[in-house]
Amino acid sequence: MRTFLADGFRNVDAVADDDKIVRCLNFLDNLPDVRAYKERSIDTLRLRPDCRVADVACGLGFDLLRLHRHVPDGRVIGFDLSSDLVAAARRLVAGNDGIEVRQADAHAIDEPEGTYDAVRIDRSLQHLDDPKRVVSEMARIARSGGYVSASEPDWQTFRLTAGDAAGERLKAEWVAGFRNPGIGGALVDVLADNGLEIVDHFVQPLLVNQFNDADVVFDIQENARRCVERGIVSRDQAAATLNSLRASDAAGRFWALLSIHTVTGRKH
Ligand SMILES: C[S@@+](CC[C@H](N)C(=O)[O-])C[C@H]1O[C@@H](n2cnc3c(N)ncnc32)[C@H](O)[C@@H]1O
Structure with a gap:
């Protein structure tokens, strides 16, 4: 089974091609748009140096290092379902006593109520079975007066420069591959429904303007291959759409755009 980025993050340990997952996470983490929303989302947590x-x-744990810079006298604990990614994150933070990485399912975090000053999640509710339950867990482990933040894409805003009918079908299929494609636009309600007072909400555009870069993030060629396999578009239609995307790239006209919402709430 070939690795597909729309659904591969649900169970990273089971995917055939770990490198593809790692390449995507690394690539995204180096994009200025992504760095910008991550730093700004951390600012919304109003961290003090001794926060937990x-x-x-x-x-892979990039945000553990970012968070730790804000809480040099505190503690940062990362949770992830994937043992492969937990191992990679542990390697990244090795030697840093203020950071710990644990393997855990976000739907049931083994921590007492009110343990953390701040709890965040980033581009992961889009993949999870029950995002409402995860946010309720995040709210549970936050202390009273603490902050809970989520940054998630709204795939309903996804744009790709291939306006033909086959291109639209490919795009719709990619978006449908996510468990919760509209989660970015639902975050305010999901946090508020968990009793959190909304204190920040901003949207960061993620603009990618080269075909090869967009392929690393949006898995354009694998998506097209799957769509042909499933009979959603013909082989010729998929090839024509890919050729048109490559031609717009060669002409310096390619772009792909996605909105990423960050919503932060305060627990009463
Ligand atoms: C797109 S990655 C985002 C990683 C990181 N937050 C970042 O910004 O680079 C999604 C992450 O969700 C993790 N994940 C998927 N299902 C999970 C679950 N049920 N509980 C905890 N983590 C899960 C995956 O292993 C993966 O690390």
Whole structure:
């Protein structure tokens, strides 16, 4: 089974091609748009140097290091379902006593109520079975007066420069591959429904303007291959759409755009 980025993050340990997952996470983490929303989302947590912070579904652990810079006298705990990614995150933070990485399912975090000053999740609710339950867990482990933040894409805003009908079908299929494609736009309600007072909400555009870069993030070629396999578009239609995307790239006209919402709430 070939690795597909729309659903591969649900169970990273089971995917055939770990490198593809790691390449995507690394690539995204180096994009200025991504760095910008991550730093700004951390600012919304109003951290003090001695705070205890949880990063739920921490992936390779980049944000553990970012968070720790804000809480040099505190603690940062990362949780992730994947043993492969937990191992990678542990390697990244090795030697840093203020950071710990644990393997855990975000739907049931083994921590007492009110343990953390701040709890965040980043681009992961889009993949999870029950995002409402995860946010309720995040709210549970936050202390009264603490902050809970989520940064998630709204795939309903996804744009790709291939206006033809086959291109639209490919795009719709990619978006449908996510468990919760509209979660970015639902975050305010999901946090508020968990009793959190909304204190920040901002949207960061993620603009990618080269075909090869967009392929690393949006898995354009694998998506097209799957769509052909499933009979959603013909082989010729998929090839024509890919050629048109490559031609717009060669002409310096390619772009892909996605909105990422960050919503932060305060626990009463
Ligand atoms: C797109 S990655 C985001 C990683 C990281 N937050 C970042 O910004 O780079 C999604 C992460 O969710 C994790 N994940 C998926 N299902 C999970 C679950 N049920 N509980 C905890 N983590 C989960 C994956 O292993 C992966 O690390």
